[in-house]
Amino acid sequence: MIQKVLIANRGEIAVRIIQTCRILGIRTVVAYSKCDKDTMAVFLADEAICIGDSSPSDSYLNIPAILEAAKNTGCDSLHPGYGFLSENDEFAKRAHESGIIFIGPSSNILEKTANKFRMKETARKLGIPVIPSADEDKCPLMIKSSYGGGGKGIKIVKNRGDFDYCLKSAKLSLNTGFSGDNFFLEQIIDLYKHIDIQFVADKFGKISILPARDCSVQSHYQKVIEETPVSNIPKELLEKMEQDAVKLIKEVGFDNVGTIEFLVDKQMNYYFLEINSRLQVEHTVTEEVTGIDLVEQQIRIASGQKNRLPMKVSAKKCAIECRLSAKDNGELNIFSLPTGKDVRIDTYIYQGYRIKPYYDPLIAKIIVSDKERRRAISKMKLALDEIIILGAHTNVDELYETISREDYIVGSYSYFGENE
Amino acid sequence: MPIDKLKKILADFDSSDATEFEYEDADFRVSIKKNGPKTDQEKTDYSDKHILSPLVGTYYDVSPTIQINERVKEGQSLCIIESMKIMNKICAPADLIIRKTYFENGESVEFGSKLFEVDYI
Structure with a gap:
């Protein structure tokens, strides 16, 4: 160990x-x-x-x-x-x-999973649905980069005439060189949900699938609100995604904690998106509903221990996470976050701290859980209401508005930024 | 773009506080970056009478070892910081007198640790 x-x-x-x-x-x-x-x-x-x-x-x-x-x-x-x-x-x-x-996973696995285009080809060969390719004469389409991330290297092309300009600006948004062969084109799908399949796999080939997460509230391709388990998607569809996830994990030989991301369109087709070979920001909701410590799993597996989790772990309750972000870099004169039963706060900030301009603006993750999803939403509203921060502007009002929406409450809401 | 115009842009960019600049027209594209806001690291701050370690590593004396109250010429080696098996010489930024040493041979050094207290001559 x-x-x-x-x-x-x-x-x-x-x-x-x-x-x-x-x-x-x-x-x-x-x-x-x-x-x-x-x-x-x-x-x-x-x-x-x-x-x-x-x-x-x-x-x-x-x-x-x-x-x-x-x-x-x-x-x-x-x-x-x-x-x-x-x-x-x-x-x-x-x-x-x-x-x-x-x-984390071995370097040869990271090398495989980092290339989005290659992973897409691997998935396609295994019979896993992927977003159909497009050619530049059939717009609208989406330009994607093999090595992009966090929305970088992604551009939507509405008209054929804009193609060259969009490709250029997709290249510009990447920090890594300008070689054209790193880009591929996809058809636009009628996007409904972004689903994460969380898994734990060890060096001996034992794979455990944990409850999936719904990460369909985003802004500029960054997730903002996540929850688990997934509601409003047919159970059989989720099971298919889980089976495909297992196929892919086996094929890659993945040997630590990771996530497979899928997109679901409004016609209830699903598509493999990518593998995330790291702990994710929203791992917290999975921990809350399963009682499993995912960092502990990472450490045990990296130490060479066996995965002792069952092959399928189910959710005991519902959990929601809101990402609280700063909009400017002030000194936090007053900083008070919600407390109480079923409220979990992951943060690194304390009163008097000055937010640094160099890094991600995330200041805290507010996580609540309950047996019933609707009660969890009510708890989240109360929790957001308890936040008192003076010294910097945050996105707390937007979070509150979103979880109060009628369509969020029934589970059909999704938002992927103004580009979609 | 005419070369004179480019030269002008470079000069203006250099003297500004901006760290990144991008320009694009029909047949020309230029992207310039400065190495981040670290001017305080590179320029010697003579009001701070300390030589700081520019990297994390292990401290080694040079031979002969620098002595307290020794006069040192600009560019003379003061010590070595070994990092990932690379020996990095730390040199005097100007003529100075060593007033205090903080580390001994083989000790760990952090980025920004005080290595020497000095008086600039």
């Missing part, structure tokens, strides 16, 4: 990882950037080591500095969190070469 973990991340996820490590008796070291010295993870970890300047390329994306920090502090493993280097196969490979266990 792993003894000492370097956490190569920041914010709420760094705190989240420390919490599980403390329960398991694993020592923690936080690798932090110059401006993050005052974050909660730095206070909570057993040790903290400054690895570079505030800009991500100097710190949280700086592979040599992170590996040096791990070696220097005597860590036997590292947890990449989400974002930053979490799905970077080069990072996983170099960690392995330095004798450090990467808490």
Whole structure:
């Protein structure tokens, strides 16, 4: 079993990882950037080591500095969190070469899953439905990038005449070079729901499927509200997606915790989208309804232990997560988050903290749960109502409006940004 | 785009606080980036009388070891920070006198750790 973990991340996820490590008796070291010295993870970890300047390329994306920090502090493993280097196969490979266990899938699996076009081909060969390809004369269509993420490299082309311009702007939105062969074209589907199949797989081929999540409230291709289990989608359809997920996990040989994303259209067809080879922001709702600690699962499997979960884990209740984000970078003079039964808060912020401009604006995840979905929604409304923040603007009003919508309450609401 | 216009853009960009610039017209596209807001790292701040470590690693003395009250010329090596088996020489940013040393051979150093207290001459 792993003894000492370097956490190569920041914010709420760094705190989240420390919490599980403390329960398991694993020592923690936080690798932090110059401006993050005052974050909660730095206070909570057993040790903290400054690895570079505030800009991500100097710190949280700086592979040599992170590996040096791990070696220097005597860590036997590292947890990449989400974002930053979490799905970077080069990072996983170099960690392995330095004798450090990467808490995530093996580097050869990360290399496979990172290429969206190749994964789509793999799925298609297995008979899993994928979004049909398009050609540039049949607009509207969607331009996608093999290595995009978080909406980068995606563009909708409405008219043939706009194609060249849209391709250019899709290329511009990527930070990685300008080679044209990284792009592929897809038909536009009548999008209804975005479904995540959460799974746990070990190095011995044992796969467990956990309750699926509905992540159909998004903004600029970023998820905003997520819930589990999925309501308003036929059970047989979900079961098919789960079976296809298992096929794909086996084919790839995936050996840690991950997610397979599917899209469902209004005609109830589903399509494979991509594999996420990391812990996801919304893993919390799955934890709430199953009682399983997904960070613990990641650590145990990376340590070489067997997956002891049943092949199919069912949800004991319903959970909803709202992502609370800052819209500006003020100092939080008053910062009070909801408390009480069935309310879980994942955050790294405290009163007096000044939000840093360099990183993601997420300030807290508000998670509520209940046996009944409608009661969970009511609880979420109360929880959002209890939030008092002075010093920065947040999206709390938008969250409240969304969960109060009649169509959200019946489970048919979805929003994917103005592009859709 | 005429080369003079491009030169002008580069000069204006360089003197501005902006870190990124993109321009595109029918047959020309330019994208310029500065290396982030780290001017405080690169320029020597003479009011701060400390030499800071530019990276995380292990501290090693140079030979001969720098002594307290020693006068050092600009560019002279003060110590070495080893990071991922690469030896990084830390040099004096200007002529100075060493007033205090903070690390001993083989100790771990963080990014931004104080390595030496100095007086600039």
